[in-house]
Amino acid sequence: MSVKDTKEVVMIDDDDDDEYQVTENDEIAAIDYELQQIESELQILQDRKKILTQRKEKLRDDALLKKSFSLSKxxxxxxxxxxxxxxxxxxxxxxxxxxxxxxxxxxxxxxxxxxxxxxxxxxxxxxxxxxxxxxxxxxxxxxxxxxxxxxxxxxxxxxxxxxxxxxxxxxxxxxxxxxxxxxxxxxxxxxxxxxxxxxxxxxxxxxxxxxxxxxxxxxxxxxxxxxxxxxxxxxxxxxxxxxxxxxxxxxxxxxxxxxxxxxxxxxxxxxxxxxxxxxxxxxxxxASFNRPNLYYEVRRKPADKETCLAMMENLLKNRFGGKSGIIYTTTIKDAEQLTTDLRDRGIKVGCYHAMLEAEYRSEVYSKWMSGKYQAVIATIAFGLGIDKPDVRFVIHHCVSKSMENFYQESGRAGRDGKKSVSIVLYRLADVFKLSTMVFQDKVGLQNLYKVLTYCLDQTSCRRSLIATHFEETWNASDCVEMCDHCRKPGVGKEIDVAQYCRQLYQIMTKAVQNETRLTALKLVDAWYSKGASSLRVSNVPVPRFARETAEAIIGHLLVNGYLQEDFHFSAYSTISYLKRGPKSGLALNNDHKILFNYELH
The missing domain is CATH 3.40.50.300 (P-loop containing nucleotide triphosphate hydrolases)
Incomplete structure (x- = not known):
């Protein structure tokens, strides 16, 4: 065989190789597509299995409840x-x-x-x-x-x-x-x-x-x-x-x-x-869960500390001026800092938590009971068994760990049957602060996400949300405008946030390639083309809506399984990062919709 013949063979081999490569790529794409379809079908089956298992458990439990009911007759x-x-x-x-x-x-x-x-x-x-x-x-x-x-x-x-x-x-x-x-x-x-x-x-x-x-x-x-x-x-x-x-x-x-x-x-x-x-x-x-004298309200908690303090000062001096209340915080450090900050603004408050000397705690309690302190700033352990009937307001400086906790804590207001107020100051960052404390509990995250769902809801009667959680039937009209949504109905609009979910996945993919973990804060920064340039993705458009809306979308994707938290221990703390959730296979399908009843602004 001549040199020329050899060259031709090699060239033919190269052409065949290119042809083979194209076919191989097509086949990989086809397999990927089929795997994606299987992933979607598996997710649907998993969801169905979950529903059937829950129904089976409920039927068994109902039999026991019927036995209890016959005794109650x-x-x-x-x-x-x-x-x-x-x-x-x-x-x-x-x-x-x-x-x-x-x-x-x-x-x-x-x-x-x-x-x-x-x-x-x-x-x-x-x-x-x-x-x-x-x-x-x-x-x-x-x-x-x-x-x-x-x-x-x-x-x-x-x-x-x-x-x-x-x-x-x-x-x-x-x-x-x-x-x-x-x-x-x-x-x-x-x-x-x-x-x-x-x-x-x-x-x-x-x-x-x-x-x-x-x-x-x-x-x-x-x-x-x-x-x-x-x-x-x-x-x-x-x-x-x-x-x-x-x-x-x-x-x-x-x-x-x-x-x-x-x-x-x-x-x-x-x-x-x-x-x-x-x-x-x-x-x-x-007994019925409903407390007809309690007004339920959720407010957006300002990210800026001074703005948040100004909001609380305004509430305590004006709306709740001369009235007694409780302000709940998550940690001892938060309770002490907030006490100092509000005192600096001329508000008479006392700090109460488990690490204080018993004598000092009693003194704070007495001053609050007598009215010398307008409010007690406390960790959630405070208030169990406390019988002060004229508590007119309970403010949650941070969301509660569960709907049960929230219901108990807010219920320390208005024990005398007179009108009282429960206000939750909600911010997504606080949810991640709490999740690192509860994720090791069997149902810790599940309980926390129910509170997040309650806070994200822009239109439903607050009482109906609480009733649904506690398995009671409730007619929204029975609220008699005793919650923020019934007093001033919202105009939520059902939107499909699937495209935003896929954009967030792109940012996450780049972070993985850079061997970087993303906190919620870093994820939002990258979405808005801020923060580390190495995390930004050029073909992901900067959202036209406010940052708080972006956080709400992330919260919605989290509670519905499209995102999930990934916890890592550092020398001094536990850090919550975000990664794709168990429903990511569904979200990657362009035909899949993720509906969210929220007004974009």
Missing amino acids: KNWDNEDFDWSARLRKSLKDVFKIEKLRELQLPTMNAIMSKEDVILIMPTGGGKSLCYQLPAVISKGITIVVSPLVSLMEDQLHGLHKLHVKTTMLCGKADKESVKMTMNALVDKNSDLKLIYVTPEYMAKSNRFMNKLQKAYELGRLERFAIDEVHCCSQWGHDFRPDYKFLGVLKSMFPGIPILGLTATAPAKIIVDVQKMLDISGCLVLR
Whole structure:
């Protein structure tokens, strides 16, 4: 073969190679397309599987709820029981109360009848009286399990003023007090009525459980009251591992009734709690969630600190001038800083959190109760069991961790039934600050994203959103303009944000190529062609709408699974980055729509 022939062969080979390359690229593109289609179909099947699984669980749970409902058909709301006269007399003579509130009498009658009961009643509804009054007229001892020492101290203080013999057991209880309590449990002549105990103490103290068994054998044990009973459930917003220990009570003390109390809990959690405490199908009494005297409002929290402070100063001096309130923050540092900042603006406020000395906390509390302080700036632990009826406003300086938390915290306003206000200051950055605190909880992010959804909604009645969460039927017209949306209806418009989602994916792809992780702030900066130039994508147009709208779109994509948080530990903190979510396969399909009811501006 000549040199010329060889060259021709090589050239032919090259041509074949090019031809092969083109075919190969086409095939890869076809495979990619098919994989994308499969991804979309898988996502649809996954969503369907999720819906069917939830429906199956709901049907099972409904069977238990029906059992509870049949028990509730008995008329517990009457005064022809053996103890009715004593109950009425002690209500007036000891507690100085003339009239019982909704569900208090049925709860007390059922628990005195040795029935297990779960009572769901809003904060300030009078749950504690449901075990305190039966305890006073019973011969033996009522054990009250409570998660917060501050709550127990507050109730002890109140009962001692009424001359009801009460004591408390927790990690910080002194030896003499513990000894007296242990002896009283087995002393037939003791007039001790209630023992408050933390679940941690109960789970760890063999001595206490031993005395409890002896008290049971002597017929001295009347009932268990478990406060914040939703903490038993891993699906709850405040799961506490030591609450799991309470599952032994039914087998250890057969015949001793259990009263579970909570301000908020959906049916799924109530069923879970019943199973865990071995009281499945017990009587469940649920008061309405609605607080007709509370006005609900969500405001955009200014990113600029001084602007935010000016807004709060205006609220406290004008709209709430001379009125008492609570301002909730997320961290101790935030509470202290906000207290300093507002004092600098001439507002009389006190700071309250767990790390302060007990004496100082009491002083702040007293000044607030007496009106010397207009508001208490506190972390969310503050307020449980606090009975100040004239709280006219609750301001959330940062969003709550869950709808349950929000409902409880906002419900500390207006306990006297008079008109009061709940304001949430919402900002997306605060959501990511909280997510790093809750992401390790089983349902921490899920709960937080429900609050984010509540804040992002521009048109729905706030009460209807709360009702949907708590599985109550609600007619928006019943709100009577007691929320910002019903008072001034919004004009939201359903828009398709899928194109924006794909643009954000492009920015994320470039960041991955540069081996860079994106926080929400960096993602928005790159979208607006700001920040590091290496993260900007030239063919992604700068949005024509405001930055807060961009944040709302990111929030919407996050709660709907098109984006997801990616947590990384640094030496001093946990950082939340954003990445594509489980529904990214759907979003990449140009025909897919992501609808968002939001007014672009």
